[in-house]
Amino acid sequence: MQRPIATTREVTGVPTGRLAVWWVIASEIVIFGGILGSYLMHRLGHPEWAHQSIHTNTWAGATNTFVLLTSSLFAVLAHQAAEAGNGKRAANLLYLTCLGAVTFLVIKSFEWANEIKHGFTLSSNTFWSFYYTAAGLHGLHVIAGAIIMLIVAADAKKNKELQRVENIGIYWHFVDIVWIFLFPLLYIAK
């Protein structure tokens, strides 16, 4: 398919792909805002949830935060490489970012498996319902981001479509920021 001329125009001064990613982020802010806001309001109205939330694994959460922060570092270094025109290095850094995503998901699976084993399931208490739903929604976005990142990396390795490295990076940083707020909500200020 031929890229339309429309895609190459840039009246706002922001390249089209990047502008679109920011719109994606804008719409995601309200999705996550909705679920996190709902959680926060319930949590503040239900002090007895503290009995449940004390069982979240702060170390797993903190490690995951570290993993995501590091993967964000790799993503922005990939962007730096792409800007310099070094597609191969950008691709490798994107692969490292994906590795971070996988690590995050693995740690989370162990964490959840452990919690489920102790009887803290999706339906055992509304705190846990929110916990799994919010973190699960976030996890879905991690998976989606990683998949797109692999596709972008495949092109970048051949020095093609290098501008997409920055765009997927912006999306990834947003996913990181959501976790930056999820972490204290679910693990620190329980």
Place this chain on the structure above:
Amino acid sequence: MSEPAAVAAPTGDHGHGAGGHAAHPPTNYIKIWGILVVLLVVSVAGPFVGIRWLTLITAFGIAIVKAYLVARNFMHINLERRIVVYMVVTMLVLMGIFMGGVSPDVMKHEGARWHNDAAEAWVQKGLKEAPSEEESEHEGHGKAVENGTHVAPEGEKH
């Protein structure tokens, strides 16, 4: 008329490379990452000090700082056109409006001439359970004061 040779971008230049943003001195991304990790450690350490308001500040205050650092230095939002900042800020403000409009009904369990019996009962039940568990947060909403008309907002179909 034909398409002019240059991309129609009446609003100034924006640089080089793969459709990049304005030129900026190379950020030391690793330094930023280091700061983020230190902040993470502080926020994890917060609860161990034990003072509730301090925990909240370290937890959420640091979260806000971390988010700002990521947005500014990794996403380069400060170098973007203003319109992007407006988009993001607008969405955040909308979330504030949402919470503002909803919290009187969902967060609170009593208000002007109404009282949420079911939620109150649930809170009391939960507080009575597991007395040996340490409570890290104890917002004082669990008042058993009941006055006025009870209009428990059950799920009436409207």
Place this chain on the structure above:
Amino acid sequence: MSTATESHTHDAHGDHTHDAHGHHEEPSFFIKYFWSTDHKMIGMQYMFTGLFMLLIGAYAVYVFRMQQAFPGMSIPGFGRVTANDYNSLVTTHGSVMIFWVAMPVLIAAFGNFLIPLMIGCDDMVFPRINRLSYQIFLISVIVLIASFFVKGGAFGGAWTAYPPLSAKAQYSLTGTGSTLWVMAVALEFVAFLLGGINFVTTVMNSRAPGMKMFDVPIVVWFIVIASILFMASVGPLVAGAVMLIFDQQLGTGFYDPNRGGDPILWQHLFWFFGHPEVYVVFLPAMGIVAEIITVFARKKLFAYKTVLYTAFGTGVLSFFVWAHHQFIAGIDPRMANIFSVTTLLISIPVAEMMFVYIATLFGGSIRLTTPMLWAVGFLAEFLIGGVTGIFLGSSGADIYFHDTYFVLAHFHYTFVPIAIYGVFAGITYWFPKMFGRMMSDNWGKVHFWFTTIAFNFIFIPLFFTGMRGDHRRIFDYTNFPDLMKPGMQDLRMLATISLLVMLSSQVIFVLNFFISMFKGAKAEANPWNANTLEWVAPSPPPHGNFNPLPNCYRGPYEYSVPGRESDYFPQNIPS
């Protein structure tokens, strides 16, 4: 996806669209009609799918209005209506009309078809994502239709889906149908999010050289604002829908007060979206009307910037009014006060827009073609809808009116202009561009008058039955002696008979539409002598739309410019 470094993107001759890389061979039938990335084809796909869903929504209302007029009768084409059937039918009617007719036709179909043409470019910025958005939408249609055939039948919890009715199968009796409905709605939301991002990015970035912000036609602006409103409001409901599905299927208690949840949360999540949603459909229809009245009054829009700023104002305010749908749901009365004030305030910018439109018509050289009839009809009918909304926005009066047919008549006086008048206005106006032929104007007028007269005779009686106490979503009033007084059933019967007239007269449109598509008089590029850029392209436009791509030299409404020989001044002609 743009790069500043690609050198071949366009050359100074502007006709590169596909020739620089060799001309494509003609795509196969399958590719052309089912796998296209061309915005015009995708727009048509949305339009035909939406019009097909209109048949389903119409069938549903036919059945349940017959039940109202003849309680207990075996309805031709359906059979006897049980209480559960009734619930499923009203739910289906509401959901389908809003999510699968109004939104796809007004926003996705017209947006897709018109936006690249009206801003002078060759396609949307992300054609493949455009195709994907339609495919996801189609899947949502299939999921919804599947819900009609599962055990228990279609979801019966009303389009507002309040829990616990919507969350617990033991109450709704439509366990599987409920989940399929929520999934269909969620998929539809994803499709429109994708589409919306495409629209907004295209209009922001891909305008023709010389087309400044205030040279963009109002319909394009309004579709963009509607897309942004949608994007900004649907998020919490997406979260809420996930929570509802979990409540339905996984035993969670997000909305169950016996599990520490709160059903009011759903109401807020739903209406935080639900109110901006009505403006999401209102704005494109108003945009279509703006295009039509300027062309057929040969007069510029009375106050372009005012209209634009009031649209922004309406959009912003629309986020502050949502709980007027919940005045008697048990929300805090102090919130009810606040929402009353904001709701009454929002009537002001909308009224302002109406005044500007009327001022546009005043003194114009009016040609009452079919599109113009629909456009003017929109204004008249919507006015009735708007003023009756004042009673409902005041929480004191709403305590009486809530959930009566008064509300229903009010919102049909707003929705029918939006979804029916707006759609017919747009189709009759842009049919020549879409299909290269002219529709019959005479039959169009017959269709308009039958529809309009019948429409008013459906809903004016319902204002009265509502004021006298008819509650919504009641399947059989014979159990309510107070509501079976003489006269009441007569009014219900009148509404139903008028509905039958209105539905039958749509046959005129269907015939006009399809016969004209194949046998209508051939249309030239600009049969209406309009200014906007879509009329520069041939009728119908080829792949790539323009050859060469146009530049823009002025605003879209330069009609009857003093000193000019002709009474229109297209945007693409240099001064």
